[in-house]
Amino acid sequence: MPAPLAVRAAAWHLPEKQVDLGDLPELATLTSQERETLFSLGVERIHVADESDDTGLAAAASRKALTETGLGPEDVDALIVVEQRAPGRLVASETTRLQDLLGVRRALTFGVGGLGCVSLAPALFAARGLLAADEEMTHVLVAHGSKSATPRRYRHPVTLNGDSGQALLLSRTGRVRVIDMVQETNGSYWDLFHVAYRDRPETEWREECRDQVAYSFRLAVESRNRISALLRQLLDRNGMRREDVAGFVSQNLSAGGFAFTEDALGIELLPACRENLREYGHLGPNDILFNLYTSLERKELSEGERAVLINVSPVAAWSLMLVQAGEGDGDDYL
Known part of the structure; x- marks a missing residue:
C-alpha cells in the first residue's frame, strides 16, 4: 500500500499578456506544412511572461499556495523544484535561487527533471518518500516554472508552448489524494x-x-x-x-x-x-x-x-x- 500523499493546496501563476495564434512572431518563418499543423493543434492563444523567467513564475505560484493555506516560509519542510528546460545560467542553481526567493531557508531543497512533461511524476514520488520516511515532515512544496526553451514557441509537429508557474503544497491529507x-x-x-x-x-x-x-x-x-x-x-x-x-x-x-x-x-x-x-x-x-x-x-x-x-x-x-x-x-x- 503506497504511503499517504495528498495535495493540500495548488496554485498557478498565469501571465496576463495573451498572444493569439495569428499574432505569433514566428508565424512568418514557418513552412506551409508547419503552419497547417500549428493551426490544427486546437490552440487559440497562449499566455506569455515577458518580464518573468521560469523561477519567477514558480515563485509567484508558490506564494499563492502558501497564502491560500495561511502558511509561512518557516512552515515548509521541503522544497522540490521541477527543473526548467533551459536554465538562465549554467553551473548556477535555479533550485536554491527559488529557495532564497521564497525564504524557505530551513527546507530540504533539491531539484528533479530530465523527463520533460513527465518530470512532475518523480517530484511526487520524492515527496511521498520524504513524508513516509520522516514523521516530523509535514509540508512539501513542489514548484515549477514553465517557459519555452527557445524563442520559437511552436514545437513542430507537437504543440505550442505557453508560460505558467505551478506550486503544489503536499502533505499526508488534503483536498486531492494521490x-x-x-x-x-x-x-x-x-x-x-x-x-x-x-x-x-x-x-x-x-x-x-x-x-x-x-x-x-x-x-x-x-x-x-x-x-x-x-x-x-x-x-x-x-x-x-x-x-x-x-x-x-x-x-x-x-x-x-x-x-x-x-x-x-x-x-x-x-x-x-x-x-x-x-x-x-x-x-x-x-x-x-x-x-x-x-x-x-x-x-x-x-x-x-x-x-x-x-x-x-x-x-x-x-x-x-x-x-x-x-x-x-x-x-x-x-
Whole structure:
C-alpha cells in the first residue's frame, strides 16, 4: 500500500499578456506544412511572461499556495523544484535561487527533471518518500516554472508552448489524494527532440525533431501500448475497473493528441482539457494538475470521485496517476 500523499493546496501563476495564434512572431518563418499543423493543434492563444523567467513564475505560484493555506516560509519542510528546460545560467542553481526567493531557508531543497512533461511524476514520488520516511515532515512544496526553451514557441509537429508557474503544497491529507502512481521510460528516444545551443546565439535556438517518422509512428505505437498497459496495472493493483474511474485527464499537447489518447484507452477526457488547451496551449509539467483542478472547479468531477491523470513525454516517458477528490484522514487509502 503506497504511503499517504495528498495535495493540500495548488496554485498557478498565469501571465496576463495573451498572444493569439495569428499574432505569433514566428508565424512568418514557418513552412506551409508547419503552419497547417500549428493551426490544427486546437490552440487559440497562449499566455506569455515577458518580464518573468521560469523561477519567477514558480515563485509567484508558490506564494499563492502558501497564502491560500495561511502558511509561512518557516512552515515548509521541503522544497522540490521541477527543473526548467533551459536554465538562465549554467553551473548556477535555479533550485536554491527559488529557495532564497521564497525564504524557505530551513527546507530540504533539491531539484528533479530530465523527463520533460513527465518530470512532475518523480517530484511526487520524492515527496511521498520524504513524508513516509520522516514523521516530523509535514509540508512539501513542489514548484515549477514553465517557459519555452527557445524563442520559437511552436514545437513542430507537437504543440505550442505557453508560460505558467505551478506550486503544489503536499502533505499526508488534503483536498486531492494521490492514491497511486506508475511511470516508465525508454532511453532510446533520449534526444528525439533537442535544442543545439553551444555554438549559436539564443535568437537562433530552435527545437528540432531528430526523426519525425520515429515520433509520428514508432513512438506513437509504443505510447499506445505503454499507456494501455500502465492503466491496466494501475487499476488492477488498486482493485478497480475502468468503470470505477469518474474522469480521465491528459496533458495539453494538441486536439490530435487528445483523440489519440481517447482512442488508445477507449475513454473520453474531461472537457477542461480541451478548454485549457484552447486558452493556454501546452504548459509542460503543469498541464495535468491544472486540468484536474479546472475540472473540479467546474464540477466535472465530484467529491469522492476518482480520476486518472495521463502524462506522456517524447524523451520518452509515460506516467499515470490515480487521484481522489475530497478530504480524507490519511488512513483510508484503499
